[in-house]
């Protein structure tokens with residue numbers, strides 16, 4: 046099972062890029078995490094929030110791979126604690142198919158995409174900017190990996 050983060054927005058604040066890069070460097074060949082960043086759809090005057098959601102969602106859908114399990118990051122999703130998230134990743138490993146953890150753009154995922162995803166995962170009941178969600182997700186996947194592998198980074 047290969048795990049990747051698929052997200053919107055190539056122009057992130059420097060602290061997001063630096064933080065994400067710092068955590069990505071810590072993954073190993075045995076448990077790699079890749080990042081696939083898609084440009085946000087152009088914002089045209091007069092577009093509704095639903096139209097903006099749909100435009101970004103279409104860009105993400107185009108980047109999905111065949112047979113990939115699609116897990117959307119969304120504040121309305123299921124909340125796991127650290128060990129629960131680690132257990133979820135272990136289950137994905139047992140199941141086999143590759144997993145895309147998908148973060149939406151500034152307007153979020155379209156309703157239809159949310160309905161058709163394999164699952165929705167929430168990092169918090171509060172909404173955060175997508176760059177912060179990216180950084181938090183990469184850190185949480187790293188933390189989960191340290192739980193799975195018995196690395197001392199995570200302390201209960």
Ligand SMILES: C[S@@+](CC[C@H](N)C(=O)[O-])C[C@H]1O[C@@H](n2cnc3c(N)ncnc32)[C@H](O)[C@@H]1O
Pocket residue numbers: 117118119120121147148149150151152153154166167168169170171172173174175178
């Ligand atoms: C600014 S939020 C979009 C908010 C939008 N109003 C909505 O209804 O989804 C941008 C993206 O960041 C991610 N995100 C933000 N807060 C999150 C949270 N608490 N849990 C999981 N993902 C979150 C989601 O992928 C979301 O699509």
